[in-house]
Amino acid sequence: MFVKKITISLFSIIFTVSCALITIGSFFIAPLWAKKDDPHFVLLDGKWNISTGQMAALFLFSVVAILFYLGCFRIFARLSDKGLKIMAAFLFAIILSIETAILILFHGVQPPKVDGGHIYLEALYLLKHGTLLGNEYYLQLYPNNVPITIARYLLYRYLAFGNPDWFLIVDKLAAALFLNIGIFFLWLLAVKTSGRKTGNLLLVFTITWLPLFLYIPYFYTESLAIAFPSMAVYFWYGHSRTGRPVYLFLLGAVLAVGCQLRENMVLLLPALLIYMLYTLRLKQTVLRIAFIMLVFLPVTFGAEAYYHHLGYRENATIKAPVTHWLALGLSNEGRYNVADTRLSESLPTQQAKKQADYALIKQRIETRGTSGLLKLWAVKAFRTFSQGDQAYAKYNQRMDHYNAAYRYVYGDQNQVLLFIIQVFHIATLFLLAVSGLTFFRKIRFDVQLLMQICLFGSYLFFIFIWEAEPRYSLLFTPLMIFCAARGLEKMHQFLEAKKWLPAQKRWKLQTAGNWLLVLSLIVLLAVCAKWNEKAFTGTTEKYEDYIVNQQAARGKPVALVDRHHTVTQTFIADKAFDRVAFMPARFHGKAAYRVSLWHKSGGRQKMVFERKFTNHKRKTNGYKAFLLKKALPGENRHYALRVEQLYGPAHARMFLHANGPSGHFEQMDLYGGGQFYQNGKPMAKTDLTFTVSKQITGPHINRHLYRWLFGCAFFMLLLYGLTVLPGGASRKAAKKIREFADA
Numbered sequence: 001m002f003v004k005k006i007t008i009s010l011f012s013i014i015f016t017v018s019c020a021l022i023t024i025g026s027f028f029i030a031p032l033w034a035k036k037d038d039p040h041f042v043l044l045d046g047k048w049n050i051s052t053g054q055m056a057a058l059f060l061f062s063v064v065a066i067l068f069y070l071g072c073f074r075i076f077a078r079l080s081d082k083g084l085k086i087m088a089a090f091l092f093a094i095i096l097s098i099e100t101a102i103l104i105l106f107h108g109v110q111p112p113k114v115d116g117g118h119i120y121l122e123a124l125y126l127l128k129h130g131t132l133l134g135n136e137y138y139l140q141l142y143p144n145n146v147p148i149t150i151a152r153y154l155l156y157r158y159l160a161f162g163n164p165d166w167f168l169i170v171d172k173l174a175a176a177l178f179l180n181i182g183i184f185f186l187w188l189l190a191v192k193t194s195g196r197k198t199g200n201l202l203l204v205f206t207i208t209w210l211p212l213f214l215y216i217p218y219f220y221t222e223s224l225a226i227a228f229p230s231m232a233v234y235f236w237y238g239h240s241r242t243g244r245p246v247y248l249f250l251l252g253a254v255l256a257v258g259c260q261l262r263e264n265m266v267l268l269l270p271a272l273l274i275y276m277l278y279t280l281r282l283k284q285t286v287l288r289i290a291f292i293m294l295v296f297l298p299v300t301f302g303a304e305a306y307y308h309h310l311g312y313r314e315n316a317t318i319k320a321p322v323t324h325w326l327a328l329g330l331s332n333e334g335r336y337n338v339a340d341t342r343l344s345e346s347l348p349t350q351q352a353k354k355q356a357d358y359a360l361i362k363q364r365i366e367t368r369g370t371s372g373l374l375k376l377w378a379v380k381a382f383r384t385f386s387q388g389d390q391a392y393a394k395y396n397q398r399m400d401h402y403n404a405a406y407r408y409v410y411g412d413q414n415q416v417l418l419f420i421i422q423v424f425h426i427a428t429l430f431l432l433a434v435s436g437l438t439f440f441r442k443i444r445f446d447v448q449l450l451m452q453i454c455l456f457g458s459y460l461f462f463i464f465i466w467e468a469e470p471r472y473s474l475l476f477t478p479l480m481i482f483c484a485a486r487g488l489e490k491m492h493q494f495l496e497a498k499k500w501l502p503a504q505k506r507w508k509l510q511t512a513g514n515w516l517l518v519l520s521l522i523v524l525l526a527v528c529a530k531w532n533e534k535a536f537t538g539t540t541e542k543y544e545d546y547i548v549n550q551q552a553a554r555g556k557p558v559a560l561v562d563r564h565h566t567v568t569q570t571f572i573a574d575k576a577f578d579r580v581a582f583m584p585a586r587f588h589g590k591a592a593y594r595v596s597l598w599h600k601s602g603g604r605q606k607m608v609f610e611r612k613f614t615n616h617k618r619k620t621n622g623y624k625a626f627l628l629k630k631a632l633p634g635e636n637r638h639y640a641l642r643v644e645q646l647y648g649p650a651h652a653r654m655f656l657h658a659n660g661p662s663g664h665f666e667q668m669d670l671y672g673g674g675q676f677y678q679n680g681k682p683m684a685k686t687d688l689t690f691t692v693s694k695q696i697t698g699p700h701i702n703r704h705l706y707r708w709l710f711g712c713a714f715f716m717l718l719l720y721g722l723t724v725l726p727g728g729a730s731r732k733a734a735k736k737i738r739e740f741a742d743a
Contacts, residue, residue: 004278008439008449015456016436022459023429025378025386027055029422032415033536033700058422060524064713065208065427067521069488070495071720072204076197077492084196088187091203095183098213099176106409107169108400109217113552113659113670116220116395119145121666123152127162131311138665140318141345146307147260148221153310171219179212182227185234186478193237193447194489202485208424209481210417211390214409215474218395221262222474228258229454230478232268237447239288240279248288252295259296260303264475267461271454279445320344323357328467330364334380336467380468385459388425389418390477391470398670401574402546412543416701416709428484435487448486451479514724518717525717529710537703544693547577547634550671552659553585553689559643559656559678561593566644567656569688570600570674575634580609580641581625582690583657587615591648595626600638608632608639612646615654623691631694641690657689 031051079087111117118138126132126149132139139146155174160166183206191199206212215222231254239247258265276285324344331337340360347353368376393410407413432455439449458476462468548571559567569582580597597609611626632639643656659670660683671687701709 008278011453011456012436012439015452016433018456018459019429019433019436022381022385023426023433025382026388026422026426026429027058028382029054029058029387032418057528058419058426060521060528061419061423061713062426062430064521064525064716065423066430066488067518067720068716069201069204069427069431070492071716071723073197073201073488073492074723075719076200079197081196084200087200088196088203091200091207094207095180095203098207099180099216102213102216103172103176105403105405106217106396106399107172109172109396109410110168110398110400110670111219111668112395112398113554113668114395115145116218117668118665119149119152119220121668122149123156124167125666126150126153126310127156133311133313136312137318139312140315141320141341143314143319144263145221146312147303148224148262150307150310151224151261152219171223172216175216175219175223178224178227179216182230182478185227185230186482189230189234189237189447190482190485194486198485198489201488202481205428205481205485209428209477210421210424211388211392211474212477214392214396215390218392220395222471225258225262225265225475226478228254228261228265229268229476232258232272233447233450233479236272236450245291248291249295252292253299255292256296256299256303260300262475264458264461264472267457267476268454271450271457274453275445275450278449316350317348318345319350321350321354321357323354323361325467326465327357327360327364329380329465330361330368330376331467333383334376334468335383336469377463381459381463383470384462384468385473386425386429387470388422389470390474395471397549397551399549400672402549404545407543407545411546413698416705420709428480431484431487431491432480433487434491435483438486438490448483451483455479455483511724515721518721518724521717522714525710525713529707533703533706536701537699537706539700540697541700543696543698544579544691545575545696546691546693547571547573547575548671548673548690548692550659550687550690552670552687553583553657554659558660558683558686559658559676559688560653561643561656562591562645562653563648563650565653565679566642567688568643568677568680569641569690570677571639571641571671571692572636572673573632573634573639573692574636575694576631577634577692577694578628578631579625579693579695580628580690581623581693582641582643582688583623584615585655585657587652587654589649589652590615591652591654592646593654594644594646595624596642596644597628597632598640598642599632600640605640627695639692641688641692658686659689660686 028050031054076084076087111120122132122136122139122145139149152171155170156162156167159174160170183203186206187199187202190202212226232251235247235251235254238244239251255265255269258268273285273289276288280288320341321344324340328334328336328340331340343356343360344353347356365373393414396410399406402411409417435448436452438444455476458473462472466472561567580595582595592612592614594610594612596607596611598605599608609626609628609632613624613626643654645652645654658676659668661667667685669685669687674687676683676686676688
């Protein structure tokens with residue numbers, strides 16, 4: 001028992017320090033409103049890309065967020081059991097309302113060119129042909145994506161009834177459903193372990209963790225796997241409390257299916273084993289692990305047999321070995337890169353692939369040295385766990401209709417939302433660090449410790465071993481939220497202990513101190529709002545309201561413009577536009593070119609815009625952009641963008657980027673509203689890399705939105721201020737506020 005106590009206390013310290021460092025890293029995000037902001041935290045060349053003013057604002061608003069959580073918990077502590085049930089229903093209604101709004105506003109989000117887009121095409125192929133044979137190169141290279149492809153195929157076949165109009169709707173509904181399943185089991189676990197007030201607090205944390213909802217339009221492994229960590233921990237809790245084998249059976253099934261959908265789910269297995277060794281005797285641990293494996297292995301082998309039945313065949317000459325991801329974990333920022341993938345693809349056997357990966361790993365370790373590795377691990381930690389938005393916008397760039405809501409949530413004007421997300425992210429991480437102190441002095445084995453072991457294992461895995469991306473932290477986000485809610489409960493208990501205050505002075509001293517804090521923060525917020533209002537609401541910037549935003553440039557440049565070749569890209573404009581842009585890949589020789597727009601109506605074409613340019617024209621973010629003298633109407637009119645050479649030497653030519661055929665992967669038509677032509681000949685599933693938009697000039701933040709942001713912070717502080725009053729006093733204050741408002 002002494003050894004267990006020492007090791008748990010040591011783990012608590014390490015976990016708390018780790019979470020604290022990740023929390024500190026969350027302040028170092030790149031300036032959100034910078035003109036040329038870099039999305040990374042600390043660049044590997046040692047240059048810093050931070051804003052001290054933004055860091056101060058994040059700190060101020062994070063303190064407000066923590067007090068808001070604390071105020072909510074105190075409100076819940078004063079409610080009756082019936083009141084807590086009503087509050088839970090209200091909070092679940094808010095969650096469903098958020099999801100409904102996302103499903104309505106962003107139902108037109110299309111699969112991206114990566115990951116989720118690949119499995120979308122594979123699922124369509126399987127649905128059409130009934131087998132994966134002949135079109136499984138992507139799945140042979142990345143076999144971990146086979147289960148989610150099969151799951152998507154089953155959704156399309158049995159829930160969408162094979163109707164293509166319903167495919168993407170079913171994707172989003174399934175993602176929302178599995179998210180709700182995860183939230184429900186997490187809430188149920190919180191209610192059973194800590195009571196309804198903590199369950200309601202967990203729902204508040206969930207509502208403020210917006211990336212959980214903003215990932216709904218993107219269907220990939222986490223879309224379904226997000227439900228399984230919560231279910232797994234709940235079923236273990238049910239077994240530990242009752243001893244019933246049915247919970248252990250369900251746990252084994254959940255772990256098996258979860259690991260199929262998302263392999264990182266396997267991190268929960270060693271965490272569970274470690275937890276069992278602390279809470280059970282060795283014999284009991286072995287028996288329970290054996291029982292879980294008796295369920296886990298048949299489900300796993302059965303799933304693989306079903307994949308084989310559907311035509312999937314593993315190809316060792318294509319499959320990327322495990323060492324591939326280890327090498328990626330030591331690459332630039334520890335992220336995916338094409339060069340490593342091409343190297344693996346070029347080698348014919350698994351042994352050759354592994355040897356190349358081992359050589360790459362050795363070279364990168366020697367090149368970086370100790371200081372380089374420390375810097376790399378810090379960057380991976382910050383990118384994966386300190387980035388509050390978890391890169392939700394990266395995978396939701398394609399829309400069939402770009403509305404105003406898209407610009408403010410996923411588009412170029414989402415800085416306010418990113419700031420809000422980061423604020424609540426910092427607050428949650430801080431409370432997660434506080435939760436680590438739970439077992440420092442008093443050793444108590446419960447599911448919170450199991451979750452913390454799992455979370456710490458994910459830190460070690462993605463920071464030191466595996467390839468890392470911000471999205472990878474999404475799977476165990478529910479466990480982070482649960483522990484953070486427990487951390488706030490721990491903070492509340494400490495603040496309410498009042499052992500250091502004389503009984504007769506508690507009201508005067510503690511309440512006065514809390515209100516002094518509230519008023520001080522209100523003053524700071526007011527000063528901050530006043531000093532920055534002109535800079536944020538008065539400084540204008542140009543934004544693009546997109547009609548077409550086809551940014552993919554896959555494969556070799558296939559669009560050639562010279563004396564004998566012209567390029568044409570058709571598109572449909574559903575609203576007015578005044579800007580077109582395309583992306584040159586390279587020029588040979590000096591020549592004059594012309595870009596023109598043609599309106600197609602009734603079988604006839606009319607030129608509505610033309611502009612001459614040369615290879616010396618300045619680029620904007622890699623694009624040749626052309627601003628029209630006046631906006632052209634939308635209303636679903638058909639246009640054609642044409643690029644041609646006017647004059648120049650015989651060898652002069654220009655190559656334009658396009659999304660064309662490339663490598664072994666299936667070709668995806670990323671813009672369905674038009675067609676690409678080379679010399680009048682249509683090229684299947686190919687589109688020019690181009691944008692069509694209306695350029696709008698506006699402030700960094702709309703004045704009303706700016707004031708709303710600070711108004712919400714003021715409301716949060718007032719809510720906390722009311723909760724620090726004694727029950728009777730707070731009710732009287734609330735009554736006076738209502739009377740004042742009615743007057």
